[in-house]
Amino acid sequence: MSEALNPNLKVALVGTPNAGKTALFNVLTASHQRVANYAGVTVDSVEADFKLPNGSTATLIDLPGAYSLRPYTDDEGILADALGHDELGAMVIVVDATQPERAIRFLLEVLDHTDRPAVVAFNMSDIAKERGSLFDFAVLEKELGVPIVPTVAVKKKGIPELRAALERAVAEQRRKKDAFFGEKKASPTRAEISSEILSFYKKADTILKGALTRKGNPDYQSEKFDRWVLHPVWGFLILTAVLGVTFQLMFNLAEYPMHAIETLFEWIGNWIKHFGFIPVGVKSFLVDGMLAGVGGTIVFLPQILILFSLILFLEDFGFMARAVFLLDHWMGKVGLHGRAFLPLLSSYACAVPGILSVKTIESRRDRIVTTMIIPLMTCSARIPVYTLLISAFIPNREVVWGIRLQGLVMLALYAVGTIFAFLMGAIFRRFLLKGNRPPLLIELPSYKWPSVSSVIRGLIYRAQLFIRRVGTIILGLSMVIWFMVSFPKAPEGTAHPIEYSYAASVGHFFEPVLKPIGFDWKIGMALVPTFAAREVMVSALSTVYAVDDSDDTKKTEKLSSVIKGEWSLATGLSLLVWVIFAPQCISTLATARRELQSTKWMILMVVYLFALAYLASWITFRLAS
Amino acid sequence: MRMILNRLGELRPGDRAHIHSFRAEEDLENFLTRLFEIGFIEGVEIEVLHEAPWSRDPMSVRIKDAVYVLRRAEADLIQVVICE
Numbered sequence: 001m002s003e004a005l006n007p008n009l010k011v012a013l014v015g016t017p018n019a020g021k022t023a024l025f026n027v028l029t030a031s032h033q034r035v036a037n038y039a040g041v042t043v044d045s046v047e048a049d050f051k052l053p054n055g056s057t058a059t060l061i062d063l064p065g066a067y068s069l070r071p072y073t074d075d076e077g078i079l080a081d082a083l084g085h086d087e088l089g090a091m092v093i094v095v096d097a098t099q100p101e102r103a104i105r106f107l108l109e110v111l112d113h114t115d116r117p118a119v120v121a122f123n124m125s126d127i128a129k130e131r132g133s134l135f136d137f138a139v140l141e142k143e144l145g146v147p148i149v150p151t152v153a154v155k156k157k158g159i160p161e162l163r164a165a166l167e168r169a170v171a172e173q174r175r176k177k178d179a180f181f182g183e184k185k186a187s188p189t190r191a192e193i194s195s196e197i198l199s200f201y202k203k204a205d206t207i208l209k210g211a212l213t214r215k216g217n218p219d220y221q222s223e224k225f226d227r228w229v230l231h232p233v234w235g236f237l238i239l240t241a242v243l244g245v246t247f248q249l250m251f252n253l254a255e256y257p258m259h260a261i262e263t264l265f266e267w268i269g270n271w272i273k274h275f276g277f278i279p280v281g282v283k284s285f286l287v288d289g290m291l292a293g294v295g296g297t298i299v300f301l302p303q304i305l306i307l308f309s310l311i312l313f314l315e316d317f318g319f320m321a322r323a324v325f326l327l328d329h330w331m332g333k334v335g336l337h338g339r340a341f342l343p344l345l346s347s348y349a350c351a352v353p354g355i356l357s358v359k360t361i362e363s364r365r366d367r368i369v370t371t372m373i374i375p376l377m378t379c380s381a382r383i384p385v386y387t388l389l390i391s392a393f394i395p396n397r398e399v400v401w402g403i404r405l406q407g408l409v410m411l412a413l414y415a416v417g418t419i420f421a422f423l424m425g426a427i428f429r430r431f432l433l434k435g436n437r438p439p440l441l442i443e444l445p446s447y448k449w450p451s452v453s454s455v456i457r458g459l460i461y462r463a464q465l466f467i468r469r470v471g472t473i474i475l476g477l478s479m480v481i482w483f484m485v486s487f488p489k490a491p492e493g494t495a496h497p498i499e500y501s502y503a504a505s506v507g508h509f510f511e512p513v514l515k516p517i518g519f520d521w522k523i524g525m526a527l528v529p530t531f532a533a534r535e536v537m538v539s540a541l542s543t544v545y546a547v548d549d550s551d552d553t554k555k556t557e558k559l560s561s562v563i564k565g566e567w568s569l570a571t572g573l574s575l576l577v578w579v580i581f582a583p584q585c586i587s588t589l590a591t592a593r594r595e596l597q598s599t600k601w602m603i604l605m606v607v608y609l610f611a612l613a614y615l616a617s618w619i620t621f622r623l624a625s
Numbered sequence: 626m627r628m629i630l631n632r633l634g635e636l637r638p639g640d641r642a643h644i645h646s647f648r649a650e651e652d653l654e655n656f657l658t659r660l661f662e663i664g665f666i667e668g669v670e671i672e673v674l675h676e677a678p679w680s681r682d683p684m685s686v687r688i689k690d691a692v693y694v695l696r697r698a699e700a701d702l703i704q705v706v707i708c709e
Contacts, residue, residue: 067663102691230677440683441660444685
């Protein structure tokens, strides 16, 4: 029957949250995953090719996990649509064997929704067995009318059987769909919805009466663990320790790969410069335009990957849901939803993945508030700018017990950003996004060791997002900026050719506005390229002050001493404060606009961040001078 | 056996009860539907496991074999009969 299989057979992977869907996706697909925009929806889904036992290739599409097809979050919203899509050839439905009632109810709902061929992965069947549950799969298959394969995705058990079952199901083409409960109404009333849900549960109960030969215990192990993790004192200590270790690793561990990346880009730059036949202008475009911009951003990849590997680990382990439990009340004090914790934490690495993870929050109002304050979280792109300015303007004297002032200032900058994020959240909730706090409803999943491959796959996905941003927005803007600082050409023999450029004109244009906060036209000129990305500021300043880049390791030190001579202390501090608040990353704005589907909120984001930056810098400049 | 009708939000860790009914609230319809879908159904046994430190809010409850977190304000929509 291999002819019957379309080589591009599309198989949807559907499942309830915490059922091990991602782990199953990873063991089924050996080849590289792609980030795909499925069926025109804005939610990115991941897909990858895999082989059926007969050798034909199919594409597995990983759809967001959902408790039901009736959408409650945006993420779940795409599921029902995607399952109705014409291109879809079959489904693999993953359910959690430790939650039999919920699993069967979900299966009934999905199988009732569409007549696509389907197989069921009855996942975590080993844990269900350990807790004492025994299933009669023959009865289950007969009742549901689909093949059911007990699997343990993290241990790669039951996978060949699942593949074989899928191949058979596809070969038989259309599944005989028992309409369990007759035709659906287009817009049912609440009473009708309730009775439908109830009838699914009743049916599930009847099925389980025959199929669940022995009922297991609930997860007492996780409950014991929770007595510590959710403890009034220990709970918060554990949370603080986890966050502390996370940040330590993010900064200390990332140092070496970051240095390696810098060295690599330098080497490539020198290698290009080495070729005599390339005209000087083209060399400058390649090295100063493209390479500097891309290298300056890609250098943050290690930090982002380290933070996300820890976040993914903690999420898979089951800790993130507990953190939400511990923090929901306190985040509620400033009008935030407990679920905002994860997006805000991610934003310490980079605001873009932070904003992308906002969509797990149910209400639009909470999504807007969280997205609006994310740019205030100290992302890693601010670090080189902070480092430069601190080294130039903050004396490194010891304050107490070996704690140095420079380190304290760095910490204070993080704290100020975070405090203002929460403050602005409260203000937004108070004045612009009024209304009751939407309900909180999350599951505390069983604790389990995350599978390494699943964490790695998650990292690859995030790295892809990041690299795509570098390859498009950052690369494009770096070229525009290079053009602006390079043209028009200055007359021969000028000491500072950049003063004749378009960038200089822009700097002069903005000077009257920037003067009250202590910035001259040169800083204004350096601020122009930082709209692409903050991290560009360091290289922009070195271009503006014509710091010789023959010896790159000393470049930052040289720049530091140059600006120390050129600027007053007040100007330096004012710029430092500016960097905390100013909206200086186009990709963040673009992502916010896309995720919120609103230009209005994006504009408001730009306006309020500029207003905040200007005000704070003005106050700083006044106080310091 | 005595029958005492309580709101779920009034229960403390260790308490067990059976779900009796739901108080309908117009702007929380979707939320109630979702509760229904994940197994908060009349007659089902529910056990309060933990409450968040200090604030005692939110609380975690076990229903069937799963553990969910909800705030007391919303838990108050669920009327329960305490098992004694």
